[in-house]
Amino acid sequence: IERTLSIIKPDATRRNLTGQIIARFEEKGLRVVASKRIKLSQAQAEGFYAVHKERSFFGELVEYMMSEPVVVQVLEGENAILANREIMGATNPANADEGTIRKDFAVDVQENSVHGSDAPETAAEEIAYFFSACEIV
Ligand code: ATP
Ligand code: MG
Numbered sequence: 001i002e003r004t005l006s007i008i009k010p011d012a013t014r015r016n017l018t019g020q021i022i023a024r025f026e027e028k029g030l031r032v033v034a035s036k037r038i039k040l041s042q043a044q045a046e047g048f049y050a051v052h053k054e055r056s057f058f059g060e061l062v063e064y065m066m067s068e069p070v071v072v073q074v075l076e077g078e079n080a081i082l083a084n085r086e087i088m089g090a091t092n093p094a095n096a097d098e099g100t101i102r103k104d105f106a107v108d109v110q111e112n113s114v115h116g117s118d119a120p121e122t123a124a125e126e127i128a129y130f131f132s133a134c135e136i137v
Pocket of ligand 1: 052061090091109111112115116117118
């Protein structure tokens with residue numbers, strides 16, 4: 001059993017898609033074991049995406065992530081990291097497979113509705129960035 005961090009991003013919370021997105025995780029066997037709706041501070045958004053700080057889109061990405069509330073969640077299940085990334089689809093919705101969240105809901109490569117951890121090490125770091133152990137049940 002594995003855990004991963006999921007974020008429902010501002011473009012999706014703004015369009016009231018939170019429930020539809022969570023339903024897709026649950027339908028595919030992922031369980032929401034922690035969840036909160038928060039508005040990221042600049043420091044929180046910059047820290048979360050620090051790995052991208054040299055990229056040309058970093059400033060825009062941080063502004064976008066702070067623009068509206070997000071829902072941060074821990075998803076648990078068999079191969080949860082890979083399963084979540086399959087449910088999300090490719091980063092750019094133009095390249096995303098049919099039936100994925102990004103294909104169906106994303107606006108563009110930046111406003112792509114969801115985040116999911118990409119490996120066990122980043123999942124552990126990202127979960128700890130938002131949740132303490134006793135908040136995950
Ligand atoms: P995430 O890390 O959010 O799950 P990802 O792993 O599919 O997405 P990354 O390459 O890690 O994609 O990029 C992180 C985020 O930065 C993307 O989800 C998207 O919001 C934004 N982003 C990525 N590439 C671009 C780009 N070319 N232009 C604008 N924003 C981008
Ligand atoms: Mg990523």
